[in-house]
Amino acid sequence: xxxxxxxxxxxxxxxxxxxxxxxxxxxxxxxxxxxxxxxxxxxxxxxxxxxxxxxxxxxxxxxxxxxxxxxxxxxxxxxxxxxxxxxxxxxxxxxxxxxxxxxxxxxxxxxxxxxxxxxxxxxxxxx
Numbered sequence: 001x002x003x004x005x006x007x008x009x010x011x012x013x014x015x016x017x018x019x020x021x022x023x024x025x026x027x028x029x030x031x032x033x034x035x036x037x038x039x040x041x042x043x044x045x046x047x048x049x050x051x052x053x054x055x056x057x058x059x060x061x062x063x064x065x066x067x068x069x070x071x072x073x074x075x076x077x078x079x080x081x082x083x084x085x086x087x088x089x090x091x092x093x094x095x096x097x098x099x100x101x102x103x104x105x106x107x108x109x110x111x112x113x114x115x116x117x118x119x120x121x122x123x124x125x126x127x
Contacts, residue, residue, distance in 0.1 A: 031105040037120070040113045044096075044105035049074065051108070053090040055116050057083060065090065068115040073100035074108070 031042045038055035051074075053065075062081065069076055069092070078093040102108045 031109040038113065038116045040109050040116065042105045042109040042112065044108065047096045048077075049092075049094045049096055049105065049108050051090075051092040051094060051112055053092075053112065053116060054087060055090075056120065057085050057088040058119060061088070061119055062090070064119050065115070068112075068119075069094065072102060072108075072111050072115070073097040074102075 031044070038053065041052045043050040055061075066076065073096070074092075074094040075097055076092055076094055080091040082089040096102060096108070102111055
């Protein structure tokens with residue numbers, strides 16, 4: 001009878017971390033911003049930023065966010081969108097381009113939170 005292969009070392013580490021209630025990413029790499037009705041979380045590892053956003057759903061919001069990420073010099077490598085109106089959850093895997101002015105996870109979280117706020121009509125986004 002065929003046996004399934006043993007789990008990988010990474011799988012076991014992840015499982016143990018979940019059991020302890022910890023994540024494999026240290027808190028020193030994770031930054032959060034919370035605006036009116038929205039929450040932004042950024043995990044920065046070298047030049048890659050994982051960005052998670054929970055905010056109220058708006059028409060054309062995703063296309064405006066993609067344009068906003070381009071203006072912030074963040075190249076989108078992968079994204080997931082989950083919508084449960086009236087809220088939507090976005091998860092972006094991005095690469096921080098070399099000409100980006102955003103150097104830390106905290107700066108990225110602040111800039112993305114500002115971008116989301118402008119999409120909801122609270123402020124004006126610079127052109």
